[in-house]
Amino acid sequence: GVIDAIGDLSGVADNQLKVGDTVVINGGISDLTCEYCKAGEQSLCVNFKLLGEHLPGTLAEYITIPARNARSIPKDRPPEQAAAYTLSTLTAWRMVVTRAKVKKTDNVLIWGIGGGVALAALEIVRLIGAKTWVTSHSDEKLALARGLGADNTLNYTTTDIGKEIRARTSKRGVDVVLDTVGEATWTQSLVALGRRGRLVSCGATSGPMVQMDVRRLFWNQWDIMGSTMGNEAEFDIVTNEFRAGRLTPLVDSVFDISQGRQAFERLQSGQQFGKIVVRIPD
Structure with a gap:
């Protein structure tokens, strides 16, 4: 603004x-x-x-x-990108960098590619150099994610995510799971999570109640963490990344305020790949 x-x-x-x-x-x-x-x-x-x-x-x-x-920020940065940037990227930065402490050698599972936080997480993880695994219900979204540099793409409607990751990693699993979904993905997140793994949750879009076998928690020495938004220092960091052009949000579509209903319908459809922006006239 x-x-x-x-x-x-x-x-x-x-x-x-x-x-x-x-x-x-x-x-x-x-x-x-x-x-x-x-x-x-x-x-x-x-x-x-x-x-x-x-x-x-x-x-x-x-x-x-x-x-x-x-x-x-510089006046030449597209206003649609600026509007779409902070909330998702700040949330993803804290999850990836501060909480999970992702390293270049890590394998990272990101649920729900196409959502703002998931796409921001993919961009940040790729900057770090870690290997990415992303999921979606849509093969089209998975193809788009591959175009953005995702290393492994999995359709959760046709694939048992946990078992597939275990198979592809010689039973090792991933080092980090970034879960914005909650109830619907929790069990598969834990199946995919390897020993000494870190699971970071920032949302519960499918429901808030989850279950786990606590014996697996202590035996595998997992870290289960929550994450919300970010602090002022992290806000400064992600702003500088935006100013420098190193991190840029993907905008799915832009609607004028008079098309507000259509914007929400697009969001409700689940077909978006990136952020939906509503433009306020000057």
């Missing part, structure tokens, strides 16, 4: 913000007073809120956010 007015910038890291700047925003709002905020972990804030979930969202001509939640 573009800054229309500015209040107090004291205590703001990027305090050079000015009216007319093009910015990306961090949609996670923290109170900055709790012990987690003071430790630099704003997404763990005891009063953490998300725009569009706990607070009014961004499908509007004007929004009000704390100045510290905005970072300036």
Whole structure:
């Protein structure tokens, strides 16, 4: 978006913000007073809120956010990309880099390629140089993922994901699972996860209740982790990656605000590959 007015910038890291700047925003709002905020972990804030979930969202001509939640970007960056970038990429960065600590030697399973977080995770994992395994219900989406550099593609409607990965890795399994789905994929995630593996969950789109055999947890010495959005330091990192052009979101489609219903219908169809953007007229 573009800054229309500015209040107090004291205590703001990027305090050079000015009216007319093009910015990306961090949609996670923290109170900055709790012990987690003071430790630099704003997404763990005891009063953490998300725009569009706990607070009014961004499908509007004007929004009000704390100045510290905005970072300036070059005016020549496509506004559709800027709009699609931060939430998914910040979430994926924390999952991949901070929580899972993915290394070049890792095998990484990413569920649901075509979604914003999954695509951002694929791009970040590829930058690191690790080997990727991605899933979808759509062969067309899997073909598109191969075009983006995915090493292994699996259709979960026709393939037993866990068994197939075990077979292809000589029973070793993967080092990291990035799961945004929850209930529907949990069992297969654990079948695919190798010894000393790390599973990171950031969502439960298919349901929140999961089960596991705790004996497998301690025997395989797994790390099961949650991850939500990102802190201010991570926000700075992903903003710099966007400024430099090293990370760029994939935009599936763009709709004018007058076509808002069509945008949501596209989202509900599950056919999108990338982010759906709604354009607000000047």
